[in-house]
Amino acid sequence: MKIAVVGHTNVGKTSLLRTLTRSVEFGDVSLHPATTRHVERAVLAVQGHENVALFDTPGLEDSSGLLAYISALKEERGEDWVECLSAFVSRQDLQSNFGQEAKAIGQVLKADVVLYVIDARLKVRAKYRDELEILGRCARPIVPVLNFIMDEDSQADAWRAQLARVNMHAVVAFDTVVFDELGEMSLYRKIATLLDAKAPLFDALIEELQERRRQLKKASATIIAEMLIDCLMARRLYEKEDDHARDTAAEELKTAVRLREKQAVSQLLETHMFDLNSYIPGDLNFADGDWAEDPFDAKVLERFGLDASKAMVGGAAAGLAIDLMVGGISLGAAALTGAALGFLVDSARRYGGRVQEFLSGQAVMKVDLPTLKLLASRESALLEALLHRGHGAQDPIKRLALSKGDVLVPLFDAIKKLPVKPDWSRLNGEEGLVLSARRRDAIQNLAGHIGKMISSSS
């Protein structure tokens, strides 16, 4: 099954392929026109069926010129359109300076179906009408794909009207930047309606993609739940009455939690097949866990709009409805800069006082609930952002909308019911004690709540 992806230059053909293949590495994408110069293939293996091959083609740049040229060629050779186009793509001496277009048309003629990518932000112009005319002459089924429909400048309606005029009604709206699961499904469904005999193949493909997405959500929720359990059960002991020991313990615990969150973020990015490095500015050295923004700096906290004195205990009205307005700081940084961890020290002291009676001479320090709430909502927000991010997207995620406090209630009710099990945490340094089946069940339970949070808010 061959699907040719064609369109004007710089409309996001390669981005469409990246999004459909969940690969940020496919082809080259840039803001310059004519980035893709060769035809590149991506093969989707559908279990139990034939493969689906998508062909990325160079953009049609000078369609008006090409149309005039082919019309003249057709007159001259006295052939019909398909014959003339076939001769044009197979003979270099007939290609004039339309070599790039010839590559694209060549794939169209070989394809079972053609995806015609449209930048919906642009007005319908003569050159696009000429493109449609040429493609129409190729006598292949065409599915127009409206890209960038989520953009404020989108002119999707004008495009639909124009496409209807040339008898193309099976239009798909699919934004390569803002991923929409239903949009992807309707893309394959429309192809299936044009190629009736291939319906089982596309049904299987759709089912496989849905299954993958379910698994992806589950796996992501588990990553977050694991991090929460690790942080929730993390403990540091220190000598009572020894301020220095207490500060050292607090620092250790903070570092451990910070690194653990960072780990969860890279796991999430990796699982969603996003490239970490594309989203982290160079001056933030991710590998060393060394952040330019110190999350414990009061000024930084203030800039993030977090008022440490009004801690989010009890999920008050505003709760966690905090948007991390981080102009210039990209996804990774926004997600990783542990703004909320500033609460850690105070709360640790509070808890320390309560537990220390149980242990002679030693006090216990742990992470408190508001901090956990922030960790939970920040990572869920990241997960949500990743679930709605197309792999063709180029810009870093600039803003993570944290979920409201009340969304977290079921999750934290479940957390409060958990037994106190310091040996469930990997942050306590005792290797090997975390294999318990009950810990695993607890993680699954929390993951279930996180999954519900995600699906209820999206």
Add this chain to the structure above:
Amino acid sequence: MLTPMGKGMTLKEEALWLVEATRYLEEAQGVGEETTALAAARKAEISIEGKIARRAEYLPSASQLLVERRALMRVFKLSIAFALVLFLVLGAFAAGAAFVVKDGHFVNIYWLLSSLLGIHILSLIIWLGGLAFGSGGLLGHLVSDISFSIARRVNSNSIRLAAVRAMMKRYVRGKGGLWLSSALSHGLWGAYLFGAMVAIFALLATQRYVFIWETTILSSQSYEALTHILSALPAQLGILVPGADIVRASEWPLNGDVSPGAHLLWSNFLFAVLLLYGLVPRILLCALSVFLARRYRRRSELDLSRPLYARLVPLLHPVVSKTDIVDEDDEGRVTENVTAQDPDIPVLEAEKTALLGWEIDKPEHGWPPSSFKGLDLGIFDERAQLADKLSQAQSRERLVVVLSATLSPDRGVGAVLSQCIQAMDRNRVFVWMVGAHQVKQKYGDAFMEARLGDWLSTAYQAGVSERHFLVAEWGDRAAQKILGDGQ
């Protein structure tokens, strides 16, 4: 679905065990950043289960886990061997103890049989009941939880704990575990009965016994009938068993003349009953259980819905299985790099300028700009009209082509500009980019710079002088100059 295992492709027991053990380890320790194993597995053209197994094999933890497995297996096998010997000895002692001898030579045959086979039959009934009603799951869970907590107390090494867990998963829990424990219990009973038979053989070989039976409340007929029923199967197999007269004669106190061959017939009967109702059923059931345990174990595929596997699936088995270039760019088109220059726009009388808008939106304040006094060629985007417009423009000194920076340039626009230059002459054609401000607002400075750079090189390649390239918004001062109204 991602579940089906590739046809004809089944993982070996050890590989499946390793996958489980690795899962337990990674659920506890987190998934390591082990890229070699991932890459090796991704490359292999096998089922997703195969890939997960391949990855587990390539992980550094694999060798340690397999060492643990071998050790555990050794312990397991040794324990079984030890238990078999123990039950053998127990059986022998039980047989000895069951030989209650009366008055020197007389042994009650039914007392002996019921003490040797009674518990065996009871345990068989319980086992059958367990199969019919109970689930082995509960017992399996109990055993595995107990073993795990023992292992955990003995040694907190996570490799070993993961190995123990995987052992329990593969061999103790579930249907396979149920059948394996059945096989074990049948085997032990077999050993017990075998030990008993050996001991009885030794006793009968070295001592002279007379087999008798006795009863207080039952009738003699019931013993005759019981013996008859029990003898039916041995008799079918050609074993000589006591007849009704011998049974009657063997009632204690001896009420008849026991023929000299009777003790041999009774010995035959004793061995036949122990063998056919004791040892043989246990051995058959043991073999059946081993077979079923293996079958269930082989059938237990990886549960790909587990979150850990869900994480590995996209990495090991990406949506796209292959990418390659099928039609390479052989033109190798090079874009000339042009550096932006300050525009050089000579002052011109207003009427001497022709103005053409190509693929632009009509400006807010109308077209042409109010200050424009020259020839208005209009806004259009159809190539067919171009030649006609250019012939009109030839009467003027200067042609200004207005283009929009909100679009990205293409060879089509390049062709339009070339045509303009052919019609006019290089020195008379000017390009005026509008909309740069809009681009900057929406996509930022860097994007706008890149966009204008692309436009400049497109114009330059079409033959437009880099000094005839103006970036200005409607109504800018610089625009006044290009419109031929400049001071």
